C-alpha cells in the first residue's frame with residue numbers, strides 16, 4: 001500500500017530532493033562516488049548499505065556539515081550549496097542524529113522549544129523592545145511546542161530533565177524538536193538503533209503517521225531492514241560510496257548486488273540481512 005502511494009507521487013510531483021553525481025573524498029578515501037537519486041515530495045525513502053557505505057556522509061552533505069568535490073544537491077528546486085549553512089532548518093530540512101544531539105541538562109519542553117526558534121525572528125529591535133508581534137510569536141512557539149510534545153506522547157515527562165530519561169524517550173524528544181522546526185524534509189539517522197522491542201514496533205507506525213499528518217518527506221538511514229521495508233516507498237542502497245540499487249523495497253532487498261554487499265560472495269541466505277542488522281543494533 002505504501003508502494004502505491006510512493007509511485008503515484010513519484011509520477012505526479014517534481015522531486016523535493018534531487019541528488020546528482022555527488023562525490024566526496026577524505027584524502028584517499030572515496031566516501032561517495034557519483035551518487036544520484038530523487039526523492040519525491042511525500043515519499044519515505046530508505047537509504048541502506050553496510051558500514052562505511054557512505055550513508056552518514058550523504059546526510060552530512062544534506063545538512064551542509066560536509067562539502068562535496070563534485071555533483072549537485074537540489075532541494076525544492078534550489079541548489080543547496082548556494083545557501084548559507086545556518087539557513088538549512090529555515091529552508092525546511094530537519095534531522096535527527098544517530099547518537100542524539102540534545103541539551104541533556106534542559107527539560108524536554110525546553111528542548112522542543114529550541115526547535116521552534118527557527119521560525120521565530122521578529123527582528124532584533126522588536127525583540128529587544130518587546131514590541132507587539134513578539135508576544136504573538138512567543139505564543140505561537142509555545143503552542144507549537146505543546147503540539148509536538150503531545151504528538152510524540154511526551155506530556156508525562158515534559159518537565160523532566162532529558163538526561164534522566166531512557167534512551168528511547170530521548171529519541172522521541174529529539175524527533176519532537178526536529179519536527180517543531182516544521183521541516184519539509186526530515187532526515188532520520190538510524191531511528192531504530194538502541195530501541196527496545198516495544199519501541200521498535202511503534203516506530204514504523206509513528207513515521208507513517210507523521211508523514212500523513214504533517215505532509216513530510218522522509219529520508220531514512222537505517223540498519224533495521226524490517227523497518228526500512230515496512231515504511232519506505234522506495235529504497236536506495238549504497239556500497240563503498242556507490243549506488244548499487246534503487247527501487248521498491250522488495251526489488252532492492254532481492255537485488256544481487258545488495259545481497260552480495262551485505263553477505264559477501266559466499267551465497268548465504270537472504271534472510272540473514274535481518275540477522276546482521278539486529279546483531280549490529282544490539
Ligand SMILES: Nc1ncnc2c1ncn2[C@@H]1O[C@H](COP(=O)(O)OP(=O)(O)OP(=O)(O)O)[C@@H](O)[C@H]1O
Nearest residue numbers: 026029030031049050051052053054055056057058
Ligand atoms: N570526516 C571524515 N573523515 C575521514 N573519513 C571519513 C569521514 N567521514 C566519513 N569518512 C569515511 O567515509 C566512508 C563512509 O563513511 P560513512 O560514515 O558515510 O558510512 P556509513 O554508511 O554511514 O557507515 P555506518 O553505517 O557505519 O554509519 C568511510 O570509509 C569513513 O571512514
